[in-house]
Amino acid sequence: xxxxxxxxxxxxxxxxxxxxxxxxxxxxxxxxxxxxxxxxxxxxxxxxxxxxxxxxxxxxxxxxxxxxxxxxxxxxxxxxxxxxxxxxxxxxxxxxxxxxxxxxxxxxxxxxxxxxxxxxxxxxxxxxxxxxxxxxxxxxxxxxxxxxxxxxxxxxxxxxxxxxxxxxxxxxxxxxxxxxxxxxxxxxxxxxxxxxxxxxxxxxxxxxxxxxxxxxxxxxxx
Amino acid sequence: xxxxxxxxxxxxxxxxxxxxxxxxxxxxxxxxxxxxxxxxxxxxxxxxxxxxxxxxxxxxxxxxxxxxxxxxxxxxxxxxxxxxxxxxxxxxxxxxxxxxxxxxxxxxxxxxxxxxxxxxxxxxxxxxxxxxxxxxxxxxxxxxxxxxxxxxxxxxxxxxxxxxxxxxxxxxxxxxxxxxxxxxxxxxxxxxxxxxx
Numbered sequence: 221x222x223x224x225x226x227x228x229x230x231x232x233x234x235x236x237x238x239x240x241x242x243x244x245x246x247x248x249x250x251x252x253x254x255x256x257x258x259x260x261x262x263x264x265x266x267x268x269x270x271x272x273x274x275x276x277x278x279x280x281x282x283x284x285x286x287x288x289x290x291x292x293x294x295x296x297x298x299x300x301x302x303x304x305x306x307x308x309x310x311x312x313x314x315x316x317x318x319x320x321x322x323x324x325x326x327x328x329x330x331x332x333x334x335x336x337x338x339x340x341x342x343x344x345x346x347x348x349x350x351x352x353x354x355x356x357x358x359x360x361x362x363x364x365x366x367x368x369x370x371x372x373x374x375x376x377x378x379x380x381x382x383x384x385x386x387x388x389x390x391x392x393x394x395x396x397x398x399x400x401x402x403x404x405x406x407x408x409x410x411x412x413x414x415x416x417x418x419x420x421x422x423x424x425x426x427x428x429x430x431x432x433x434x435x436x437x438x439x440x441x442x
Numbered sequence: 443x444x445x446x447x448x449x450x451x452x453x454x455x456x457x458x459x460x461x462x463x464x465x466x467x468x469x470x471x472x473x474x475x476x477x478x479x480x481x482x483x484x485x486x487x488x489x490x491x492x493x494x495x496x497x498x499x500x501x502x503x504x505x506x507x508x509x510x511x512x513x514x515x516x517x518x519x520x521x522x523x524x525x526x527x528x529x530x531x532x533x534x535x536x537x538x539x540x541x542x543x544x545x546x547x548x549x550x551x552x553x554x555x556x557x558x559x560x561x562x563x564x565x566x567x568x569x570x571x572x573x574x575x576x577x578x579x580x581x582x583x584x585x586x587x588x589x590x591x592x593x594x595x596x597x598x599x600x601x602x603x604x605x606x607x608x609x610x611x612x613x614x615x616x617x618x619x620x621x622x623x624x625x626x627x628x629x630x631x632x633x634x635x636x637x638x639x
Contacts, residue, residue: 269631286639294635301628304579304636306447306586310555315636344450348589366637 221245227275250409251402253418267292293363295373299355353384455497460560507546
C-alpha cells in the first residue's frame with residue numbers, strides 16, 4: 221500500500237500539488253486530469269523522482285526517496301528519453317548494474333524478461349532502430365527487470381498507434397504488480413479498480429472508474 | 443550513424459578486454475606521433491588493416507569511420523601543402539587516417555557497456571573525488587543520444603523550413619537547444635529512477 225499524507229509540491233513558489241492525502245492499495249489505479257493539473261508531478265512522487273515540499277509518501281513503511289525508487293518502477297511517456305544504452309540487452313542491464321547484481325543473475329533476469337514479453341529477437345538490436353511500440357516495450361522491460369513492488373506509467377501510450385497501444389496495455393493488464401497509469405486515454409482506464417481525478421493540484425474525484433470518468437467527461441463539455 | 447559504432451562479432455578483438463584495447467590505442471597513437479616518417483605510417487596502417495580483417499570488418503566500416511572527417515582532412519591537406527609541400531601534407535593526412543581507423547577499430551569491436559566498464563576499470567585508482575560512475579554514464583549517454591539529437595535537429599529543420607525559416611540559424615538553434623535540454627532533464631529523471639546514484 222502507498223500512502224500520501226498531506227503532500228504538497230511547490231516549484232518556484234508556484235503550488236503544483238496541494239495537501240494530497242490518499243491511500244492506494246488497489247491493483248490497477250488510473251490518474252486523469254487536464255494538462256498542467258499536477259498529475260505528472262503526482263506520478264513522480266511515487267518513486268521519489270519528485271520530492272514533496274511538505275508531507276510524506278510511504279510505500280509499505282518506506283519513506284526515503286532512494287529506497288522508494290528501488291521499489292517503484294517508472295515508465296515515461298517517451299521511451300527515447302528512458303532508454304540509456306544503444307543496444308537492448310545493455311539497456312536492460314543498466315538498472316541491474318545499478319543494483320550491483322552479479323553478472324549471472326543479471327543475464328538470467330534479462331533472459332526472463334525478454335521471454336516474458338516475447339522480445340528475445342530484440343536482444344542485440346540497436347535501440348534507436350526499434351519501432352515506437354518496441355521501444356515502449358523495451359522501456360517497460362527495463363523497469364520490470366528490476367522487479368519493482370509497484371509500477372507507475374506516465375501517459376505510456378500517447379506516442380503509440382492503435383495496435384501497439386492495445387499490445388502494450390495487454391502487457392500491462394497481465395502484470396502481477398500493482399500499476400498506476402496516468403493517461404488522457406479514458407478507454408484504457410475503464411476496467412481499472414480505481415481512478416483519481418487531479419484538478420488544479422488537488423484530488424477532485426476518486427472512486428470507481430464509471431462515475432469518476434463520467435463526471436470528468438461531463439466537466440470537459442464546452 | 444550509431445549503427446556503425448559497434449559491429450556484432452566474436453573475433454579475438456571483440457573478446458579482448460576494453461581496458462586492454464583502450465591502453466593499446468593510447469600506446470599506438472603516441473608511438474605513431476613519436477616515430478616520424480612514412481615507414482611508421484605504413485607499418486601502423488598495415489596493423490590497422492590486419493585488425494580490421496581479424497575483426498571481420500568490411501572496407502565500408504573503414505570508410506564510414508573516416509567519412510565525417512573528410513572535410514577536415516581536406517583542409518589539413520590544403521594548409522600543409524601550402525605551408526610545406528604536397529608529400530608532407532599527404533604524410534600528415536595519412537597519419538590522421540590511420541589514427542581514426544585505429545580508434546574506429548576499438549569502438550567497432552567494443553559495446554558501449556564494455557567501453558563504460560573499461561573506463562571504470564581505468565579509473566579504479568583515481569582519487570575518491572573523481573565521479574567515476576558519472577563520467578562513464580556521461581560517455582555512454584553521449585553515444586546513445588547522437589541519433590536522438592540528430593532526429594530532433596531534422597524535426598526542427600523541417601518545421602522551420604515549412605515556415606520559410608530554413609536559412610535562419612537562430613530559428614534552428616533555439617528550439618534545438620530547448621528541446622535537447624528538456625530531453626536531458628527527462629533523461630536524468632529516467633536514469634535516477636533506475637537506481638543510478
